[in-house]
Amino acid sequence: MSALPRSRRYQIAVPLALFIVVLAWWHPYAVIEGVQRAGLYAAIALPMALILGIVGIVNLAHGDFLMLGAYLAYWFAVHTQGDPLVAILPAALGLFLLGAVVYRATIKHVIGSSELSQLLLTFGLAIVLQQTATLLWTSQPVSINTEYTSTSATIGSLTFGTYGFVYVAAAVIEFAGLTFFLQRTRLGQAASASGQNPVGARIVGINVDRVYLIVFSISLALAGAVGVLFLTRHAVFPLVGGGLTFKSFCLAAMAGLGNLRGILWCSLILGLAESLVSTSKEYAGWADLIFFVAIVAVILVQSHRRQVT
Amino acid sequence: MAFPLYAGVYLQHTATIILTYLCLALSWDMLVRTGQISFGVAGFFGIGAYSAALTALNLKLDPLLSIAVGGLAAMAAALVLGLTTLQLRGMYFAITTLALTEIFRVIVRNLPGLTGGPEGTVLPSAIFDGDPTKTYWLLLAIALVTIAISEAFQRTRVYFAITSIRHDEMVARSSGLDIFKYAVFVFAVTSAIQGIVGASFAQQYAFVSPEGTFDIDFTLLPIAMCLLGGMHSTLGPIIGALVLGSVAEYLKLQLPYGHLLVYGAVITLVILLMPQGVAGKMKEQFVREQ
Amino acid sequence: MRSIEHQDPTMTNQMAGEMAVLEIDSLVRRFGGLAALRQVSFAVNAHEVLGIIGPNGAGKTTLINVIGGIYPPTSGRILFQGRDITELPAHLRCRLGIARTFQIVRPVQGLNLLQNIMVGSLFGRGASLKEARSQSLGICQFMGLSRVDRAIAKLTVLEIKKMEIARALSTQPRILLLDEVMAGLNVDETREMIDLVRQVCAQGVTVCIIEHVMSVIRELTERVIVLDHGEKIAQGPYEEVSRDPRVIGAYLGEEE
Ligand SMILES: Nc1ncnc2c1ncn2[C@@H]1O[C@H](COP(=O)(O)OP(=O)(O)O)[C@@H](O)[C@H]1O
Ligand SMILES: [Mg+2]
Numbered sequence: 059m060s061a062l063p064r065s066r067r068y069q070i071a072v073p074l075a076l077f078i079v080v081l082a083w084w085h086p087y088a089v090i091e092g093v094q095r096a097g098l099y100a101a102i103a104l105p106m107a108l109i110l111g112i113v114g115i116v117n118l119a120h121g122d123f124l125m126l127g128a129y130l131a132y133w134f135a136v137h138t139q140g141d142p143l144v145a146i147l148p149a150a151l152g153l154f155l156l157g158a159v160v161y162r163a164t165i166k167h168v169i170g171s172s173e174l175s176q177l178l179l180t181f182g183l184a185i186v187l188q189q190t191a192t193l194l195w196t197s198q199p200v201s202i203n204t205e206y207t208s209t210s211a212t213i214g215s216l217t218f219g220t221y222g223f224v225y226v227a228a229a230v231i232e233f234a235g236l237t238f239f240l241q242r243t244r245l246g247q248a249a250s251a252s253g254q255n256p257v258g259a260r261i262v263g264i265n266v267d268r269v270y271l272i273v274f275s276i277s278l279a280l281a282g283a284v285g286v287l288f289l290t291r292h293a294v295f296p297l298v299g300g301g302l303t304f305k306s307f308c309l310a311a312m313a314g315l316g317n318l319r320g321i322l323w324c325s326l327i328l329g330l331a332e333s334l335v336s337t338s339k340e341y342a343g344w345a346d347l348i349f350f351v352a353i354v355a356v357i358l359v360q361s362h363r364r365q366v367t
Numbered sequence: 368m369a370f371p372l373y374a375g376v377y378l379q380h381t382a383t384i385i386l387t388y389l390c391l392a393l394s395w396d397m398l399v400r401t402g403q404i405s406f407g408v409a410g411f412f413g414i415g416a417y418s419a420a421l422t423a424l425n426l427k428l429d430p431l432l433s434i435a436v437g438g439l440a441a442m443a444a445a446l447v448l449g450l451t452t453l454q455l456r457g458m459y460f461a462i463t464t465l466a467l468t469e470i471f472r473v474i475v476r477n478l479p480g481l482t483g484g485p486e487g488t489v490l491p492s493a494i495f496d497g498d499p500t501k502t503y504w505l506l507l508a509i510a511l512v513t514i515a516i517s518e519a520f521q522r523t524r525v526y527f528a529i530t531s532i533r534h535d536e537m538v539a540r541s542s543g544l545d546i547f548k549y550a551v552f553v554f555a556v557t558s559a560i561q562g563i564v565g566a567s568f569a570q571q572y573a574f575v576s577p578e579g580t581f582d583i584d585f586t587l588l589p590i591a592m593c594l595l596g597g598m599h600s601t602l603g604p605i606i607g608a609l610v611l612g613s614v615a616e617y618l619k620l621q622l623p624y625g626h627l628l629v630y631g632a633v634i635t636l637v638i639l640l641m642p643q644g645v646a647g648k649m650k651e652q653f654v655r656e657q
Numbered sequence: 658m659r660s661i662e663h664q665d666p667t668m669t670n671q672m673a674g675e676m677a678v679l680e681i682d683s684l685v686r687r688f689g690g691l692a693a694l695r696q697v698s699f700a701v702n703a704h705e706v707l708g709i710i711g712p713n714g715a716g717k718t719t720l721i722n723v724i725g726g727i728y729p730p731t732s733g734r735i736l737f738q739g740r741d742i743t744e745l746p747a748h749l750r751c752r753l754g755i756a757r758t759f760q761i762v763r764p765v766q767g768l769n770l771l772q773n774i775m776v777g778s779l780f781g782r783g784a785s786l787k788e789a790r791s792q793s794l795g796i797c798q799f800m801g802l803s804r805v806d807r808a809i810a811k812l813t814v815l816e817i818k819k820m821e822i823a824r825a826l827s828t829q830p831r832i833l834l835l836d837e838v839m840a841g842l843n844v845d846e847t848r849e850m851i852d853l854v855r856q857v858c859a860q861g862v863t864v865c866i867i868e869h870v871m872s873v874i875r876e877l878t879e880r881v882i883v884l885d886h887g888e889k890i891a892q893g894p895y896e897e898v899s900r901d902p903r904v905i906g907a908y909l910g911e912e913e
Contacts, residue, residue, distance in 0.1 A: 164639060173458055184636065188631075192625045224606060346470070530768055
């Protein structure tokens with residue numbers, strides 16, 4: 059959507075706003091739930107889109123690094139009897155370091171090789187992470203209950219959980235932070251340049267390899283931090299990451315690879331659609347198909363657009 | 368190949384499993400030869416399995432006929448998916464297939480009237496009344512056909528098409544090659560093989576369920592086997608299947624949790640250390656020494 | 658997997674007269690904000706050798722890519738033998754009889770020399786394996802390519818350049834688009850290439866040739882068009898065009 063002219067953006071934004079208003083009137087609970095979901099999905103997808111946009115690699119282990127962050131927080135909460143949210147910083151730091159190691163040991167070696175090798179490598183990493191987690195913690199889901207996650211508010215006859223808005227806040231903070239990083243800091247500008255034109259960036263003296271390493275680590279750190287937030291409201295198990303990776307890619311593809319702002323809008327659309335289906339009685343089980351249908355639609359539209367432009 | 372006549376039931380069983388994975392590995396490799404990766408092997412395996420089980424149960428189809436139906440169903444699914452998504456190849460296609468297994472599982476789970484829902488469906492009896500020797504022969508026949516198709520892909524014009532698509536789509540297009548047509552064709556054929564293998568698996572165990580049938584093993588092992596043996600050939604996946612397939616059962620017993628870790632590690636290490644696979648590496652060494 | 662959409666010889670025979678083989682009508686191609694082609698129009702007559710020249714970045718390669726169908730034009734039309742092919746995908750254009758080489762050579766690494774050439778014959782012409790093999794061997798002989806089962810890595814620059822042309826010829830084109838095939842060759846090799854292009858032309862193939870080496874253009878072409886910043890700034894016989902102040906300006910601008 060980055061390439062869309064302003065007028066086209068309104069063509070999407072206005073119907074979306076109308077749709078939300080109508081939906082809110084007809085089914086307010088689905089809107090609140092959908093916005094919260096959208097926040098979560100965006101918060102998860104943003105770091106993946108960052109790697110995709112700058113390093114140019116689809117990290118199929120993205121959701122599994124998030125899972126790792128969540129388990130770190132779980133372990134922390136169980137051992138200290140403390141609040142899992144306290145683990146956000148340690149998890150981010152731990153995953154940052156892990157990111158540097160993983161980049162050096164693996165990703166670095168497939169930069170510039172075929173897309174096929176890159177996909178297989180990160181797929182292999184995903185399996186290694188999932189299965190290591192299964193070995194360490196079994197496949198049983200774990201969860202943490204804290205009091206504040208069940209806070210709720212009542213408007214008129216509608217009672218809803220308010221804690222879920224923490225994901226919306228997380229997504230917005232993440233987006234603002236990343237935008238600031240990419241546009242205002244030297245390192246971020248170097249990263250943007252490396253993403254757009256790695257050869258040119260090298261020529262003007264940017265250490266592209268180091269930029270990639272830092273971007274990869276930042277992405278994992280964010281995934282780890284979001285993983286901690288994820289744990290406060292969702293059950294976590296070793297295979298939880300796979301679906302999140304897929305959803306993140308769907309959002310990144312729908313927004314246009316590398317377009318961070320678009321991810322916010324796209325997750326709003328898909329979050330609402332998913333919550334609408336999953337809050338209905340008869341069709342709740344089908345909610346998992348929403349993202350799949352979306353990615354197929356994106357592919358159809360893009361392949362058509364590629365033929366005409 | 369006549370050894371099952373003398374071998375024990377356990378060996379026959381292991382050989383049947385190896386052949387199952389051999390077909391899956393080879394079919395996965397055939398698609399890789401066009402430059403496309405599918406992470407959806409277990410999905411087509413499962414579609415074949417369910418189609419065979421349900422037609423055998425509800426339409427009283429002959430088990431062998433139901434296996435053919437399984438192949439056709441998987442092929443139809445691949446055609447629909449390929450015709451919609453293969454215009455954008457590479458990562459878009461790969462990631463779409465990544466979700467495929469889960470999608471089919473969701474569909475199966477949500478149609479309990481038809482599929483038995485989360486509990487799955489039991490068939491009254493296994494194929495050949497559970498005779499392991501005959502089952503072995505069936506899988507051997509399927510494997511030989513798969514090998515024949517793979518070799519056909521290596522010796523006919525298909526070889527020229529898929530090799531140039533894999534290496535350079537721009538050259539392929541400019542030389543008059545309809546990439547989309549070949550990609551869809553190969554995707555449909557390989558998915559049909561996966562469906563047939565899944566269907567015979569279902570008939571063999573007389574049972575299908577969302578978790579057991581759409582098992583990630585059926586995606587993961589074939590990929591690891593191809594990487595280990597070497598991609599882009601008939602021999603590589605066969606070697607990989609023989610090596611990994613014979614340790615697979617043992618690993619499962621030794622490491623009931625996390626035995627898949629080995630395959631993830633194999634995939635990662637092969638990509639990093641020897642992208643041409645073990646067999647490819649040996650071949651390269653051999654050529655160099657000459 | 659054989660297709661029926663290959664060229665129809667009866668039709669092409671009728672139409673191959675004096676009329677234009679290829680007509681380019683107000684072609685525009687933009688990449689984001691950059692206009693690589695601006696309102697370019699020209700025609701290529703049957704059996705001629707047309708030169709396309711212009712400084713680096715003028716849009717010559719882009720022009721070939723748009724004619725070949727690698728990407729569609731932003732606007733404008735392309736007519737081939739009177740038929741509008743603007744919407745046609747690349748592989749169907751090839752089957753109609755448009756073949757091209759690549760400025761940066763693109764051999765298919767997984768195939769050997771002969772197999773690379775066979776690709777054009779198999780899919781551009783719809784030949785069987787056997788036909789493709791014998792036809793490609795014939796082209797190899799014509800091009801002076803020997804030991805045809807060598808891997809790409811074993812070939813010289815000249816051989817790879819010849820392979821590019823041979824692959825294009827094996828589709829049996831009406832028109833051949835050559836993108837700087839002489840670049841990187843020494844004097845003798847260039848001589849040999851010029852002779853080859855002459856012979857190709859003598860066989861009735863229309864040729865469009867992009868070239869930086871002006872002696873090649875002078876020797877081979879009856880007519881050239883000059884591109885600069887995506888615009889056609891001149892056309893006519895080389896001797897005439899080379900005296901055109903706008904053309905001289907464009908090339909001088911390049912050297913600054
Ligand atoms: N695929 C592309 N994407 C973006 N810009 C392109 C692309 N292809 C060519 N260009 C730009 O179009 C202009 C013309 O390039 P080109 O046709 O290669 O010139 P020439 O072959 O005459 O040297 C150049 O400025 C080039 O950077
Ligand atoms: Mg050029």
